[in-house]
Amino acid sequence: MAAFIAENFRFLSLFFKSKDVMIFNGLVALGTVGSEELFSVMAFHCPCSPARNYIYGLAAIGVPALALFLIGVVWNNHTWNLVAECHKRGTKNFSAAATFLLFGSIMGRAAVAPVTWSVFSLLRGEAYICALSEFVQPASLDKFPAEYGAEALARFPCRDVPANLTKFRDEVTRRLKYESQLFGWLLIGIVAVLIFLTKCLKHCCSPLSYRQEAYWDQYRANEDKLFRRTAEVHSRVLAATNVKQFFGFVALDKEEKEMVQEFPVESAQPSPQWNAITGVYIYREDKGFPLYSRLHKWAKGVEGNGPSPEAHEMLFLAS
Numbered sequence: 001m002a003a004f005i006a007e008n009f010r011f012l013s014l015f016f017k018s019k020d021v022m023i024f025n026g027l028v029a030l031g032t033v034g035s036e037e038l039f040s041v042m043a044f045h046c047p048c049s050p051a052r053n054y055i056y057g058l059a060a061i062g063v064p065a066l067a068l069f070l071i072g073v074v075w076n077n078h079t080w081n082l083v084a085e086c087h088k089r090g091t092k093n094f095s096a097a098a099t100f101l102l103f104g105s106i107m108g109r110a111a112v113a114p115v116t117w118s119v120f121s122l123l124r125g126e127a128y129i130c131a132l133s134e135f136v137q138p139a140s141l142d143k144f145p146a147e148y149g150a151e152a153l154a155r156f157p158c159r160d161v162p163a164n165l166t167k168f169r170d171e172v173t174r175r176l177k178y179e180s181q182l183f184g185w186l187l188i189g190i191v192a193v194l195i196f197l198t199k200c201l202k203h204c205c206s207p208l209s210y211r212q213e214a215y216w217d218q219y220r221a222n223e224d225k226l227f228r229r230t231a232e233v234h235s236r237v238l239a240a241t242n243v244k245q246f247f248g249f250v251a252l253d254k255e256e257k258e259m260v261q262e263f264p265v266e267s268a269q270p271s272p273q274w275n276a277i278t279g280v281y282i283y284r285e286d287k288g289f290p291l292y293s294r295l296h297k298w299a300k301g302v303e304g305n306g307p308s309p310e311a312h313e314m315l316f317l318a319s
Contacts, residue, residue, distance in 0.1 A: 057131025072110030
């Protein structure tokens, strides 16, 4: 039973770490939709007060979107590769096109959750109605009582209105919800067009064939999986070696003993090697042969990150 659970856990782990960006973005979007629904039910309460409604409505849409955007930037590996690149090598080897592609990749992925949040907030319409109900012109409402003004309109989202204003509340709510949902559908359309154009541009400008791009994706996924697995074993064996040297012995279970015997580790990799395989990578060819990653470039002994007579670099960032 334990083995079955462990196997399923590994499957879920691999699924959520899938190299397929569309699946990952879909999971992010679904999680965001669930969070938005929970927020609307549990946390959204319009103050129904002039001036406060507008601030609260905008904050309900904008602040979570901003937080989700920042989280997306932090979780993106390209962000920290860029930080490492700037810290170790600077950006002198980057052209304007490469820099644009890199920032576009970071911002595009980070925008999935905030755009989803904004779209579903607009489609629900609650925050929009709360923010703009007080700005509805009473003159646009047929036979609206003259003695009521913005303060009465601001209370419409809370349904706490005099009986003679009930029909006006329904009309204002219907009008604002129409506007909110219209903006939501327009935002969906704009995002869909941008995604389509980006995909077309990527494939049109790519120096690689479709099959080579697919191979590159597979290579990066396999390299990352094997690197993480090997790094875990290497660090465990190195730790066991150092603990044994300190205490004179090390308490290992059967599996760990076999691991130590099968994979002897004498020392850690020096910092220059780590620096060489860390940072932003742009697709590169060396004498016509592709180099698919910084680790691949290091293994082939190719130095530097700028173009040279023997090595040609192409401005196509890994996705």
